[in-house]
Amino acid sequence: MSELVLVILLVIGALCPLVHCRTYYADDCPTRVLTVYEFASTTIEAWRSSGDTIFRSPSMCTINFEAGVGSRVEVNFRELNIPCGGGTNIVFYDGSDTSAIKITTIECSSPLPDQFLSSGPYLTAEIFPGISTSYDFRFSVYERPPGVCDDGSCTGDGKLEVTTILKIVGAAVGVLVLIGIIIWFIIRYRKQARERRNNMASRQQREQEFLATYQAEHPEAQGTGAPDTKVNNLPPTYATATDPNYGYPKQA
Secondary structure: HHHHHHHHHHHHHHHHHHHHOOEHHHHHHOEEEEOOOOOOOOOEEEOOOOOHEEEEEEEEOOEEEEHHHHHHHHEEEEEOOOOOOOOOOEEOOOOOOOOOOOEEOOOOOOOOOOEEEEOOOOEEEEEEEOOOOEEEEEEEEEEEOOOOOOOOOOOOHHHOOHHHHHHHHHHHHHHHHHHHHHHHHHHHHHHHHHHHHHHHHHHHHHHHHHHHHHHHHHHHOOOOOOOOOOOOOOOOOOHOOOOOOOOOOOOO
């Protein structure tokens, strides 16, 4: 069983580097450059799931997204709730810094936007928190390789998000564990059955060896059907026994 657990851990360890998924939060968002990938999301969320307002810091946040050479950066909003009056907005620029052309501005009156793309391998997002922390948003960023969906025939809805990938990996690991448990029980059952057969064969062999030894030491007992009276002072056979009442008159 320990070997099975080791194999499962090795499989998980091999899969983890392939999933370039990570989530970043607005309450811990210094200026940084993030590399994005085609089939794994880089997600930006307003706040951590704890919801504890003590960690919320209404400071400006600038993030630079970088794709591969010749690729573009694709943005897909999943959630958006920006109340008006707080001055919160998110601005996206088509380049590696805020001096590039502005793509769009997301603010309190904005509906959930459709997916949009940069014209090159760089895109910059600048978050202005304003004076309030009562806002929530979540958007995922991917790499769009050259020549993929250039006609607009597909959207980011077909991408695999972090949760989806984790569910797939978790289901695969669960199936592997279940198969491993079944195999372990089968091997254990067969081993126990083999041990029972071996024990029975060994017992039968010992009985045969004992019988052969006894017959070799007492050849006169073979084939007569009568017990050996010389062994262990056995009593005489019934034919040679004397009736204790023989010769005495019967009582009336």
